[in-house]
Amino acid sequence: ALPICVEWAARTNWLPLATGGQKIEFADDAEILVQIAAPDFDPREKVILSASARESVGALPQSNVQFLSREFSANAARFEIESDASSVLVLAQTFHRNWRATINGTAAPVLRANHAFQAIAVPAGRSIVKLEYRDEKFSLGLRISAFAWAGWLFAWVRPHLKRRDGVA
16 A cells, blocks of 8 residues: 655635735636636736626726625625725635625625636625525425425325225
8 A cells, every 4th residue: 555645735825715805807708717827817916807797897996805704604604894995805605696695785796706706896885795595496496396295295195084084
């Protein structure tokens, strides 16, 4: 058997799950991949959104975003942030269309950032950003399955109830 050698290598360039205040750039999908693969790409300094997000976000300067609180669970996240200018909150979490965001209780779009992550445009000032994963189709399937199961149970129990009452 081969010996297993494990050596701890400290990473000094890690980023937290949520960051904010980066300079925003826009590009098409192919160009985003080229830019994030470049050796000089620094996600601390810049976030690349798809060209289609330009309409909803616009050009925003780099800003200072402070995280006052962060809460994470399996299907939700909550952030209280303060920003000196309009900015984006970037989450190193896989983008999926079932994620829903609210900022101070108002629905906000979840954008694709750096090809695979999530971004939410936030206004200047203090904001509470909530992110929740909601799969409407899965919920519908669950309701249909429960209804079908209840129907099957009723169809199975009903003949037994008639026999017990003496009616055959």
